[in-house]
Amino acid sequence: xxxxxLLQGSILRTLLRLAVPNVFAMVAATAVGIGETLYVGLxxxxxxxxxxxxxxxxxxxxxFSAGAMGGGVSSxxxxxxxxxxxxxxxxxxxxxxxxxxxxxxxxxVVLWTAGPALFQLLGGxxxxxxxARIYGxxxxxxxxxLWLFNTLISLIRGSGDMRVxxxxxxxxxxxQVAIGATLxxxxxxxxxxxxxxxxxxxxxAYWLAAAVLWxxxxxxxxxxxxxxxxxxxxxxLFQDILRVGALACLSPLLTVxxxxxxxxxxxxxxxxxxxxxxxxxxxxxxxxxxxxxVGVAAVPMVGMAIGAGDVARARRVAWTGxxxxxxxxxxxxxxxxxxxDAWAGWFTTDAGVLQHARTYLxxxxxxxxxxxxxxxxxxxxxxxxxxxxxxAAACLRFLVVLVVGRALxxxxxxxxxxSVVGGAMVVYGLLTALGVRYSAWGPSPSIxxxxxx
Numbered sequence: 001x002x003x004x005x006l007l008q009g010s011i012l013r014t015l016l017r018l019a020v021p022n023v024f025a026m027v028a029a030t031a032v033g034i035g036e037t038l039y040v041g042l043x044x045x046x047x048x049x050x051x052x053x054x055x056x057x058x059x060x061x062x063x064f065s066a067g068a069m070g071g072g073v074s075s076x077x078x079x080x081x082x083x084x085x086x087x088x089x090x091x092x093x094x095x096x097x098x099x100x101x102x103x104x105x106x107x108x109v110v111l112w113t114a115g116p117a118l119f120q121l122l123g124g125x126x127x128x129x130x131x132a133r134i135y136g137x138x139x140x141x142x143x144x145x146l147w148l149f150n151t152l153i154s155l156i157r158g159s160g161d162m163r164v165x166x167x168x169x170x171x172x173x174x175x176q177v178a179i180g181a182t183l184x185x186x187x188x189x190x191x192x193x194x195x196x197x198x199x200x201x202x203x204x205a206y207w208l209a210a211a212v213l214w215x216x217x218x219x220x221x222x223x224x225x226x227x228x229x230x231x232x233x234x235x236x237l238f239q240d241i242l243r244v245g246a247l248a249c250l251s252p253l254l255t256v257x258x259x260x261x262x263x264x265x266x267x268x269x270x271x272x273x274x275x276x277x278x279x280x281x282x283x284x285x286x287x288x289x290x291x292x293x294v295g296v297a298a299v300p301m302v303g304m305a306i307g308a309g310d311v312a313r314a315r316r317v318a319w320t321g322x323x324x325x326x327x328x329x330x331x332x333x334x335x336x337x338x339x340x341d342a343w344a345g346w347f348t349t350d351a352g353v354l355q356h357a358r359t360y361l362x363x364x365x366x367x368x369x370x371x372x373x374x375x376x377x378x379x380x381x382x383x384x385x386x387x388x389x390x391x392a393a394a395c396l397r398f399l400v401v402l403v404v405g406r407a408l409x410x411x412x413x414x415x416x417x418x419s420v421v422g423g424a425m426v427v428y429g430l431l432t433a434l435g436v437r438y439s440a441w442g443p444s445p446s447i448x449x450x451x452x453x
Contacts, residue, residue, distance in 0.1 A: 003081055006160050006304050011313070011320050015297055018162045019324070023293030025166035029173040030289050039181045040198055047195050050131035053119045054139060056256065057111055058202075063252035064107075065147045067292065069099065070154035071299060071382035072245025077158025078300040078383060079240075082307025093155050093217075094231040095238050097148070099245070104147030111140045131195050138199035145206035152213040160300045164216065168209060176205035240385075248387050251378065254394040258401050258424070265405045265417055273414045276356025279347045280364060280418075284371075287332065291325045291372045295379025302383030311441050318380035318436060325376035326429075330369030337365040356414055363418035370429025377432045381439070389435020397428035 005014060041048050073096040080088040119132040149172070153165045180201020186192025193200070218226060259281065266277045298321035305314035336343050344357035378390035401424045408416050 003160060003304055006301050007082065007308055007310070007313075011301070011317055012324075015294070015301065015317065015321055015324065018160075018297035018301070019294045019321075021163050021166035022297055023290050025169045026289030026293045027286070029169050030286055032170075032173040032177050036177050036180060036198070036201075039177075039185060040195075042185060043194060043198075046127050047131055047135075047198075049128045050124070050135055050195060051198070053122050053124045053128070053132040054115075054136045056122075057115070057118070057136075058139060060252060060256065061107060061143055061146055062150070063255075064249050065100065065103070065150035066153065067296075067379075068248035068252055069103065069241075069245035070150050070157075071248055071296070071379060071387075072241045072243075073100075073151060073154035074158035074296070074299045075244050075303050075382045075385055076240045077155055078160070078303025079307035079385060081159060081300075082304030084308075088237075090226070091231045091234075091237055092240065093226050094228050095233065096151055096155060096241055097226065097228075098233065099238065099241060100147045100151030101144065104144035107147075108140055108143040111143065112137065115140065135195040135199050138196050139202055141199075142203040142206045145203070145210045149206050149210040149213060152210065152217055155217060156213075157296060158300055158303065160304070162297060168213060172205050172209040175208070176201045179204050244382050244385055244387055247391055248378075248382060250391050251387075251394045254391075254398045258398050261398070261402050261405065262417070262421055265408075266414065269414050269417075272350070272352035273356045275348070275350075275353045276344075276358075276414075277360055277418070279344050279353070279357040280360035282347075283332075283336065283343050283361070284364070287329050287368060287371065288375065290328055291375035292379070294321050294325045294328070294372075295376040297321070298376060298380045299383040302380050303385075306384050306441060314380075314384055314441060318377055318384075321376045321380055322373045322433070325372035326369040327372075329372030333365035333368030336361040340365075359415050360418045360421075363415060364422040364425065367422035367425025367429075371425045372429075374425075374429040374432040377436045381436055384439075384441040386439050386441060389439050390432045393428050393431035393435055396431055397424045400424040400427050 037048070037051070040051050073092075076092050076096070077089055080092055115136045116129075116133050119129055119136065124132050149168075153168060157165050178201070180198045182188055182190055183193045183197030183200050184195065185197075262277065262281075263274070267274050298317055301317045302314045305311070305317060340358040340361040341354070343361065344354055348354055348357070374390065374393060378387065378394075381387045381390050401420060404420050404423075405417055408420070
């Protein structure tokens with residue numbers, strides 16, 4: 001899709017054309033990821049527990065590189081495109097790759113060094129800890145490729161192309177599962193490598209995908225022709241990406257922190273309550289890709305409008321995207337409020353667990369549209385280059401859960417905690433909307449010259 005379409009086309013029609021492939025790819029990739037958990041389960045309970053210890057750090061790398069820093073990259077590229085500064089676009093691409101590769105290597109070293117201690121801190125012991133160390137040592141080889149892959153994806157998204165990133169995400173997910181299952185379980189006559197083989201599935205898939213995307217960016221329709229030797233590195237260009245991406249990294253940390261706090265608060269009410277919450281929270285994690293798909297579609301539309309000086313259009317895009325996500329997640333929320341077993345019934349037939357799952361879905365379901373609104377406005381704010389309000393709203397959501405949840409204490413009923421979770425979603429959505437409404441959006445100052453003489 002051309003910049004002219006993004007700057008002048010019908011907002012709702014253009015947004016939906018960009019969002020549909022994103023939503024499909026993200027939901028499909030999430031479903032494929034569940035498939036990985038299923039075949040790891042065939043290796044036994046110990047490998048499954050070991051994977052659970054490593055998974056939070058892998059998903060955090062995904063959230064940092066794709067949603068947070070990736071949003072900063074797409075925002076900077078789209079604003080420069082809207083301002084018709086092709087040299088700046090190419091220079092920003094080089095700076096984005098420096099950030100992506102640098103952070104990928106940094107986090108690899110950190111995770112290799114601190115990983116075993118972190119796994120133990122999360123409760124890993126004995127054979128589970130040993131398996132987690134093996135899996136982590138290999139899977140962290142994929143971290144630099146993961147950062148490079150998501151940085152390249154973000155460059156392409158910033159240009160307004162959503163189909164190639166969607167195909168790439170789906171392809172790498174399928175490839176990861178296929179290779180991981182083959183090597184891990186010893187299919188098709190290959191040696192059974194266990195957790196090392198599962199990890200190699202991710203390593204091979206992401207390094208291969210990153211290489212393919214590199215050649216696509218160099219010679220494809222984006223025609224960025226990334227030439228590091230021809231670009232003089234400048235702090236203002238790094239700053240244009242980091243002022244969005246670095247601050248946005250707080251959001252996934254707060255999201256993970258909120259889940260951990262709720263889990264600890266619910267755990268005191270017994271295994272049935274914890275399992276019921278887990279079933280409901282699993283639906284939440286499937287809702288996020290929907291809001292993500294709409295949100296990342298809004299980033300280039302908002303960014304290009306900001307770059308072109310059309311702030312009014314940028315705000316209309318943000319509100320349209322927020323409304324679409326609120327409607328989609330609100331419809332799902334309504335379904336699970338009226339018929340919670342439509343979701344919970346897939347996972348258990350235990351009466352006690354089902355009862356708690358139903359309670360959670362009915363209490364939290366009313367907050368789903370506000371979650372969708374907040375998440376999509378968060379991405380729209382990335383496009384505008386100002387994420388302070390959405391990040392502040394995420395902080396307040398975390399504090400509501402932490403403070404009110406702990407104030408209720410062990411003597412409370414599970415439905416009270418579940419209501420706090422739903423109420424925190426409402427707080428997040430409304431405060432994000434208010435913050436975006438009153439935030440200053442405007443064109444970024446020009447940064448010249450980008451190239452060395």
